[in-house]
Amino acid sequence: MALMQCTCGGIDVHAHVVPEHFPAWLGDAAPAGWPSTVLAAAQGGLCHRHVMIDGKQYRTVSEKCWSVPHRLADLPAMGLTHQVLSPMPELLSYWLELAPARQLLRYLNEQTAAMVHEGGGALLGLAAVPLQDIDAAIDELHHAVSVLGLVGVEIGSNVNGVPIGAPRFLPFFQACEALDVPVFVHALKPAGMDRLVGPAPLQQVLAYPTDVGLAAASVITSNLMLACSRLRLAFSHGGGTLAMLLPRLQQGWQVFPALRDSITASPREQARQLFVDTLAFDAPTLQHLVHTFGASQLMVGSDYPFNFHERTPLARLAEAGLDEHTSRALAFDNARRFLGPRAGSALALEQP
DSSP states (O other): OOOOOOOSOEEEEEEEEOOSOOOOOOSSSOOTTOEEEEEEEEETTEEEEEEEETTEEEEEEEGGGTOHHHHHHHHHHHTEEEEEEEEOGGGGOTTSOHHHHHHHHHHHHHHHHHHHHHTTTSEEEEEOOOTTSHHHHHHHHHHHHHTSOOOEEEEESEETTEETTSGGGHHHHHHHHHHTOOEEEEOOSOTTGGGOOSOTTHIIIIIHHHHHHHHHHHHHHTTHHHHTTTOOEEESGGGTTHHHHHHHHHHHHHHOHHHHHHSOSOHHHHHTTSEEEOOOSOHHHHHHHHHHHOTTSEEOOOOBTSSSSOSOHHHHHHHTTOOHHHHHIIIIIHHHHHHOGGGTTTSOSOOO
């Protein structure tokens, strides 16, 4: 059977930013967790910098993390016309004291907004907010959207170990709903690291999707999507393990009275209100995600520009054998609906 190639340009909702530099702390000593970068050896003709946190190297990143010209030059080969920028998750800084966290995240949001402006309509931005304090997070959300022109917000899969479905975060999600702001959930400091056997990259490979799956399950078991029925909430890495957990959660809901009493609507139905990205690295898995969440709920995600990213995300849609209508929905239409009216000026009303 011939594969169907989507002829529209795609929107990548999962791509990251790391600033070339971070501001120096003006006090006597930098707070614990305050990031910095130092020059690293060039690779492949690109400048690289080490991201340093508490004097330790966290990750080495290339200038594609902060260079708009490099980013724009890469979009056509990926089949993309637009890319949504969000911070490298380790920069979300929930573990900092509130005052330095607010300073750092304001700087990060300003850097993202500057990249969006330089992108000339091809780039859109998601904010970072200090979710260790709900009022401060809502304040920064308002500023990022109203002043800086960012179109949504990225949050971690947990906040200092507390799942995002916990009741304490409900006022934040209600604020997002009231502002008509979409929320993109990314894995962060995942649970279960003590159960992994092998080198550090297994955190990204195995622990990230596990934590995302648990985060997504938490918004179902807490009935968040019923409390905020207009909230647009998306999960990275294909929703992580949720697609595999969902049949068990659905069956448990039908079997255990305690679950039936606490979860007030079918887990399967609630899951189909969530958006997930296509970052699964596998065509059959992508087909399963379409079956589980619905063709209206998947959006292209690449994890650009990190080394562990999907280099040709639209080709993966073709490999999955999706029909042209479904391919277009996943490539463009679903992301446009997820991003909402604030992205309208950047996204054409119709794609060819």
